[in-house]
Amino acid sequence: MTVFKRLVRFASPRSGVHYGDLLAVSENKYTVRRLEGNPFTGLKATEETLKVNSLECPLESTPIVLCIGLNYKQHAEEANLTVPKYPVIFTKPADALAGPFEKINIHADAREFLDYEGELTVVIGKDAKDVTEDTALDYVLGYTAGNDLSARNFQLPENSGGQYCYAKSFDKFAPIGHAIVAAEEIHDPQALRLTTKVNGVVKQETSTADMIWTVRQLITHLSRGTTLRKGTLIMTGTPSGVGFFRKEFLQNDDVVEVEIEGVASTKNCIHHG
Numbered sequence: 443m444t445v446f447k448r449l450v451r452f453a454s455p456r457s458g459v460h461y462g463d464l465l466a467v468s469e470n471k472y473t474v475r476r477l478e479g480n481p482f483t484g485l486k487a488t489e490e491t492l493k494v495n496s497l498e499c500p501l502e503s504t505p506i507v508l509c510i511g512l513n514y515k516q517h518a519e520e521a522n523l524t525v526p527k528y529p530v531i532f533t534k535p536a537d538a539l540a541g542p543f544e545k546i547n548i549h550a551d552a553r554e555f556l557d558y559e560g561e562l563t564v565v566i567g568k569d570a571k572d573v574t575e576d577t578a579l580d581y582v583l584g585y586t587a588g589n590d591l592s593a594r595n596f597q598l599p600e601n602s603g604g605q606y607c608y609a610k611s612f613d614k615f616a617p618i619g620h621a622i623v624a625a626e627e628i629h630d631p632q633a634l635r636l637t638t639k640v641n642g643v644v645k646q647e648t649s650t651a652d653m654i655w656t657v658r659q660l661i662t663h664l665s666r667g668t669t670l671r672k673g674t675l676i677m678t679g680t681p682s683g684v685g686f687f688r689k690e691f692l693q694n695d696d697v698v699e700v701e702i703e704g705v706a707s708t709k710n711c712i713h714h715g
Contacts, residue, residue, distance in 0.1 A: 513679025
């Protein structure tokens with residue numbers, strides 16, 4: 443049993459930033475029980491309950507963000523791409539991590555074709571290597587919402603040679619949150635509802651049942667002969683409805699919301715700073 447159901451991080455004006463268990467949300471206030479320690483070396487519940495105005499990124503840091511391309515059937519259809527034998531894998535560096543409500547400042551060279559990708563995001567809770575599908579979910583700390591922001595101009599094959607990483611690796615291009623729901627609270631990660639909105643308009647809406655490779659299969663594949671370090675994030679792919687195929691790209695001061703129903707949500711303003 444974990445000591446949290448909905449893991450968050452919050453700042454206290456008196457004692458700094460802490461992990462906490464999110465108990466309630468009301469009138470733009472978050473009620474949290476303060477936790478001692480961190481989720482990878484051990485958390486301990488305290489008796490201290492606070493009301494806070496805002497939440498930080500639910501993870502202080504990550505060793506790496508592993509991303510999956512072309513993992514929804516309807517997205518593969520809209521892209522008119524053949525699904526390969528193995529998942530498409532690319533990475534984002536640690537500095538791509540951002541909080542759920544942060545303003546994302548976009549470099550001038552990444553603005554013209556900036557795109558959103560709402561995704562179910564998995565947090566690895568302990569080091570994993572050569573994991574079987576039967577035991578894969580035992581290595582999951584929890585689940586959250588994520589946005590795989592993408593500068594498509596750097597992703598186009600004629601510009602990139604078919605590589606994805608650079609286009610998706612700018613600072614703050616991986617906002618997650620607002621909470622990490624404990625793995626034991628999610629009966630089936632393939633039965634979750636994902637919605638992405640831009641300025642309040644729904645752009646993506648699907649069930650994770652549409653995934654080509656399940657969370658279990660992804661963890662097994664990614665850990666084959668490779669150590670997944672605790673704190674690793676796995677962005678499990680985006681559904682249909684991305685801006686590239688709508689010919690709609692993110693503009694200055696657009697607000698992107700990604701929600702995994704009953705789990706977590708992000709709401710980030712895109713800023714040409």
